[in-house]
Amino acid sequence: MTDLVTRFAPSPTGHLHLGHAHSALFGWTAARRGGGRFLLRIEDIDPNRCRPEFERDLIEDLAWLGLSWDGPVRRQSDHLDEYRVALARLRDAGVVYPCFCTRKDIAAEIARAGAAPHGPDGPLYPGTCRHLPEAIRAARIAAGEGWAMRLDVAEAMRRTGPLRWHDRAKGWQAATPEQLGDVVLARKDTPTSYHLSVTLDDHLQGVTLVTRGEDLFFATHTHRLLQELLGLEPPDYHHHGLLRNAAGERLAKRDRAQSLRSLRAEGVEPQAVRALAGFPD
Numbered sequence: 001m002t003d004l005v006t007r008f009a010p011s012p013t014g015h016l017h018l019g020h021a022h023s024a025l026f027g028w029t030a031a032r033r034g035g036g037r038f039l040l041r042i043e044d045i046d047p048n049r050c051r052p053e054f055e056r057d058l059i060e061d062l063a064w065l066g067l068s069w070d071g072p073v074r075r076q077s078d079h080l081d082e083y084r085v086a087l088a089r090l091r092d093a094g095v096v097y098p099c100f101c102t103r104k105d106i107a108a109e110i111a112r113a114g115a116a117p118h119g120p121d122g123p124l125y126p127g128t129c130r131h132l133p134e135a136i137r138a139a140r141i142a143a144g145e146g147w148a149m150r151l152d153v154a155e156a157m158r159r160t161g162p163l164r165w166h167d168r169a170k171g172w173q174a175a176t177p178e179q180l181g182d183v184v185l186a187r188k189d190t191p192t193s194y195h196l197s198v199t200l201d202d203h204l205q206g207v208t209l210v211t212r213g214e215d216l217f218f219a220t221h222t223h224r225l226l227q228e229l230l231g232l233e234p235p236d237y238h239h240h241g242l243l244r245n246a247a248g249e250r251l252a253k254r255d256r257a258q259s260l261r262s263l264r265a266e267g268v269e270p271q272a273v274r275a276l277a278g279f280p281d
Contacts, residue, residue, distance in 0.1 A: 004036025005208045008062075008069075009198065011043045012054035015259035016061050019213075019243045021277035026240050027211040028067050029279060039205055040069040044077045045192055061260045065270050074205060076197050083192035086200050086230055087149060087185060095156040095229060096185060098137050098147040099129040117181070120218045124181030125150065150182040151195075156225055165224040167217075168209075168238040175224040183222055199223045203232040214239040243277065 006027040010020055031038035040062070044050040059073070076083075090096045101109070109126050110116040116123040129137075130152060141147060156177075163175035185196045192200075202210055210220075217239045227234045263273055271281055 002035045003208055004031060004034040005039065005206050006031040006036065006211050007039040007041055007202070007205065007207050008067075009041040009043050009201070010058055011046070011049075012051055012058060013046065013049040014054060015261050016058050017259050018273070018277050020058075021065060021260060021273060022243050022279070023211070023213060023240065024062060024065070024067060025274060025277055025279040026238075027209075028069075030209060030211055030238070036208075037070040038068075039071060039074070039207065041074045041201060041205065042076065043194070043197065044075055045080075045190060045194075045197055047077075047190075050077075057261060061264070064264065065260070065273060074201065076192075076201065079201075079204075080191050082204070083186070083197055083200060086196060087191060090151070090185070090229060091149070093159070093229065095152050095159065096149050097130055097132070097152055098141060099125070099150045099182075099184075100140055100145050100147050101125075101128050102146075119179045119181060121180070127182065130182065147188050148184045149186040151185050151222070151226070153177050153180075153182050153222075153225070156229055160225065160228045163224050163228055165220060165234055166236050167220075168236055170239075173221070175221045177222040177225040179218050180222050195219065195222055195226065199226045199232070200230070202235060203227070203230075207235050209236045209238060211238045211240060213242050215242060 008024040008027050010016065010024075016024075028038045030036075040059075042055055044055065055075075062069075087096070105128070106125060109128050110123050113126060116126055118124065129150075164172050165175055166172055183195050184193050186192050201207075220237055220239070224234055226232075260273060263276075274280060
């Protein structure tokens with residue numbers, strides 16, 4: 001065995017499709033060929049969309065596909081206190097702030113400004129709540145307003161200085177988290193978001209190589225900043241290509257991409273599905 005540790009971390013918000021199979025097989029193959037360990041993590045922090053039946057089905061689908069994992073499955077919903085502690089550290093460091101804007105508020109602010117900085121996913125948060133006086137923040141929270149805790153990227157980068165991270169396909173990258181702007185790290189009723197939980201989980205699970213889709217390449221810049229703020233050792237990364245449909249669009253749950261369960265129901269064998277996912281035996 002080596003020190004190599006990879007992982008697959010799906011959200012139980014629907015059934016797995018071929019794109020998920022490709023991602024899982026990518027990490028599993030890297031670990032098995034490298035004599036390392038492969039972990040399974042369930043990212044179930046969204047109580048409105050995550051379902052236990054989807055978790056049950058995805059575990060069954062992965063096993064049917066021939067994948068095995070090392071150690072117990074980690075469920076994010078079992079570790080909310082760990083995310084609260086990390087968020088408190090960031091709050092004490094003065095690099096996060098409460099934002100009271102709704103999506104409608106943000107769209108209206110961008111429209112009033114006539115333009116807004118754009119990132120890879122569209123317009124960035126314009127910073128409406130970034131400099132609210134502390135007394136006003138406290139009063140609005142005490143009044144029961146909804147809020148999201150955002151990362152103050154400019155302040156955080158001022159604290160950390162220049163950073164970099166390593167992608168095995170593209171080499172060393174200068175961290176530019178400003179591309180995603182002041183991302184949300186938690187909400188009033190949920191003590192974490194994807195960015196915070198995945199960064200902390202990979203550290204706590206000892207992941208040394210994060211294998212994930214190229215659509216998350218820009219998120220890694222933000223995660224590198226969070227690692228530095230929390231004193232976490234950064235892993236290596238490999239952002240693999242995405243499976244796409246005949247129209248060139250990446251497979252996604254929201255587009256009802258054909259699920260592994262439907263392929264199973266049609267009598268397709270695991271070896272054939274592995275081949276469709278880009279990993280023929």
